[in-house]
Amino acid sequence: MQNISAIQFEDVEKSFGSLKVLKGISGRVDTGEVVAIIGSSGCGKSTLLRCFNRLETINGGRLVVNGIDLSHPNLSPQQLRQLRAEVGMVFQQFNLFPHMSVVENLALAPCKVLGQSMKESSRMARFYLDKVGLLEKANAYPEQLSGGQKQRVAIARSLCMRPKIMLFDEPTSALDPELVGEVLTVMQQLAEEGMTMVVVTHEMQFAREVAHRVLFLNQGQVEEEGPARQVLNYPKSDRLKTFLSRMSFVKA
Secondary structure: OOOOEEEEEEEEEEEEOOEEEEEEEEEEEEOOOEEEEEOOOOOOHHHHHHHOOOOOOOOEEEEEEOOEEOOOOOOOHHHHHHHHHHEEEEOOOOOOOOOOOHHHHHHHHHHHOOOOOHHHHHHHHHHHHHHOOOHHHOOOOHHHOOHHHHHHHHHHHHHOOOOOEEEEEOOOOOOOHHHHHHHHHHHHHHHHOOOEEEEEOOOHHHHHHHOOEEEEEEOOEEEEEEEHHHHHHOOOOHHHHHHHHOOOOOOO
């Protein structure tokens, strides 16, 4: 793994009105690295992730993603387009267009944003559908898919933009338990191929097995961070010990 930062953040702050959600968070994500962000609901995990692709604008500190300084209040439209093209995001909800087939859902953004032809975009869509094991669903519609299949399609849709960084915001939280594994398997495959990934997750087993490092957020601050197995198997802070005691995962 190259020791080159894909994401750097220093003293990042974010408030919503009088509510300060991020209270001076610092850290980094190296190229080719998988970083899991964990913590209780409301600790700022998703807010931090959304700052990484400018869905939220930071109020203080410095944030550089893929060489683009997101601390600058006036990013050019070109910089924003570059950021959105190079940083893919998968949400809790699938956000697929119900009136479009699976392959049409995937081909839309490359056509509109990258200027690819429909033929090329459709070819790439089928390539990435095959990658997530759903090529046979290319002409199906979202209502014909299970929740796990929809989320795998959402991952393939992001991959069609050929991003350099992938962000995952609790991608399995809306799924029935028996469907979680098929999505995590796809994510693990991406990690093994060297994709730079930041994953907000409650799946501790996945974080321990797949992530290189873990950030534990507590009340808008990084309370503990380090190598995934070390942090999850041998937590130092009492707050993290309490958090992990409520999670069911096997230590190894």
